[in-house]
Amino acid sequence: MKDSMSASERIFYRILLLMASLPILFTLPLDVIDIDSAQYAGIGRELVLSNDFFTLIDNGRRYLDKPILTFWTIATSFFFFGIGNIAFRIPAIFLSLLSVYSIYRITILSGGKERQGYLASISYLLAPGVYAMIVDPKIDVYLTAYLVFTYHFYYLGRKQNPNYFYMMYLMMSMGFITKGPISVFIPAISIGGDILFRRDWKLLLSMRLPTGIFVLVSLPALWCYFLYQNFNSYGPVFFLWIQSFGRFYREMYDIKFDPFYFYKSFSWAFFSGLVPMVIYLAFHSYQYIKSLGWKEILRKIRANEYKEVDFVIPFWVFLFLFLISFSRYPLPQYTYWVLPAAALYFGKIMEESLFQSNVARLRPSFLIAGLVYLVGYFLFPVFVSDVGILYYVFGAIGILFILLSAQLIPLEILVTLVGATLFFSAISLEFYPLLTSYQPSREFGSKIKELEPGEPVLYTYWMSNSKRSYGFYAERNFRNIYDKEKLDRLWMEKPERLMILPSEKLTQLQEMAGPDYEIIPVLEKDSYKVATPTISFLKKETRNLVTKKISLVWVKKKQGKSSKNSKV
Structure with a gap:
């Protein structure tokens, strides 16, 4: 088999790449959904509208949970393209497609064939986890891209010019102010683990460590300074330690411990290539151990006879999955961080199994x-x-x-x-x-801007704080009304305001407000918690049994009426 592809083959594989990209491109105009995506969009909106680019504001309050780079990215897109669905999704799609190119280049730089690079890139685009993190863009889609760029520059530095290592450190630094220390931890266990396993001290010395560490810490240090200004010492401590490594031991993150959770999550996230990869690994591992035996393998390790083998990608997938399985805060998106490595590894399996091997047993998988x-x-x-x-x-x-x-x-x-x-x-x-369509926040937002333009706050009743999309599309903060005292105080300033609430709470709202207030319906739509759809919702025959109604209403204080409990 030739190592290089003909021009016609190259064009055909690029057509396949374009086909694999279509589902991602189709997500461009889709609405943002609660809670994370809508929350990030809202924070980005407030960055654009404020003159303070170093203080994150979420629904009118200071925000600490995630670092700043993602919000800078979203805000930049909002600035150039306007605040809306497309502008919110452009950065995630652009960085994801750019990382597809990096996966192709990593394959070539690490010794793979050109076709293998295309296969790895296609495998990445077809992974359900990749689609999931782009269709509902969270922090992880940005972190994953910076991880891919980190490895791309690592191989450029290793294979072409050591000065590329500076870009590797910069990508880790950017990942650091995207998600935290995990952007350094993953390369450390895979690249560092590979160097230690092969005892390649020459490579280690070539990696510009002293000056590279300065590049690495520059952006996190800057962000720590601004966190200290807003949250005192707790801000940097939370950013550098609690938010990432606290998930292994802190009670606030101790939801449950399932050592197989992340393996199960990886199984669906990389479903497109899971079965052949598992069979390939099991078969080849068994054959290798059977032919050599454990003692001979250990002797080879001690004698450093694997020094010419590249373990970076396998360590990225399998060593990280093993270590993250000890986390007590299981979230499926943690497995997204290894999907590029899984695609790189699977590209090698596809090239070997479908184009080189005469063994047909694996092909049906x-x-x-x-x-x-x-x-x-x-x-x-x-x-x-x-x-x-x-x-x-x-x-x-x-x-x-x-x-x-x-x-x-x-x-x-x-x-x-x-x-x-x-x-x-x-x-x-x-x-x-x-x-x-069962999260009617965009439609409600349009109606709110039409009927109540220029208002800074949208009021709600019996609505979860997770419903950030209503505030984003209405282009204002939202606040819950819990009692009549607050209602009286606010309506004293302005006798009529819009309010959103579950339709089933309309009677309860009227009872709380009392006879001094009139409630006038404006809009009512079906509603559902769309971030976690159940089987009953997915089935069209039972969907109407699990959906509820949500209403937009005018709450008007009747003229000439005053409440005994109101305060001026």
Whole structure:
């Protein structure tokens, strides 16, 4: 097999890359959902509207939980493109697609073939976890991109020019003020672990450590200074330690301990390549151990006979998954950080299994995920939502593409590519808009801006503080009304205001407000907690059983009336 690709092959693989990118590009106009994405969008909006770019404000209050770079990024996009859905999503999509290019380059720099680079890039785009972190952009989509850039510059420094190591440290520094020390911890255990395992002290000395550490600490030190100004010593301590490593021991993060949680999360996040990768690892590990034995393997390690093997990518995936399994604060997005490494490793498996190996036993396993995606695509209209004729036309075009291209590329790749592209595109174009229709915050926000322009606060009743999207789309902060005393005080200043509340609480609001107030409905919509949809919600037959109503109302104080409990 030739190491280089022909021009026609290269064009075809680039077409496949574009196809794999379509579901991500289709997310561009989608609404932000509660809580994290809407919260980050709101913080970015307040950064743009304020003159203080070093103090994060969330719903009118100082914010500490996450560092500043993500919010600077979102605010910059808002500044250039306007405050809205597209501007919010542009940075996440752009950095993710740029990291796809870096995955391709890492493959080439680490000794892989050009085709393997394309396969790794496609594998990354088709991973459910990658789609999940882009369709609902949180901090992790930015951290993952900076991690990929860190490894890209590491291999550039190792293979081409050691001065690239400075860019590696800068990417870690940017990751640090995105998510915290984890941006250093992951490269430390994979790159550092590889150097220690192979005892490659020459590489270590070439990595510009003294000056590189200065580059690394520069941005976190700057952010610590501003945190100290706002939160005293607790701000830097929280940023440098509690927010990241506290998840291993702090009671505030001790939700439950499941040592297999992150392995299960990784299984769905990398479902597109999981089955063949597990079979490949199990088979090759068994064969290698059987042929050599543990004693010979340990002797080779002691004799440093693996010094020419690159362990950076395997350590990034498997060593980190092992270590993170001790976290007592399980969140599935922690596994997203290893998806680039999994794609790089899987690209090698695909190149070896589908293009080089004569062993056909592994090949059927590559079809499993693609067939699941295709079945899911055609079952979507049956169980989830009615669709138009174009939905089936695109499905037929996808199957036709598989049949026509099977002579150019292995069927296993085509089935997974087309199946995942159709399935995730269906989510972007059909399911996600359906989902956000049960979070009517954008429609409510438009009506609020029309009826109550220029107001700084939106008032709510019996609404969770997690409903940040209503404040974002109304372009104002929101505050809950809990008692009549507060209602009287606020309505004394202005006798009529808009309010959002669950429709089932309308009677309770009227009872609390009393006869001095009139409640006039403006808008009512179906509502659901869309961030965590259940099976009952997904099924169209039972959806109306789990949804509720949410109302936008005028609360007006009747003229000539005054409350005995009001305070001036």
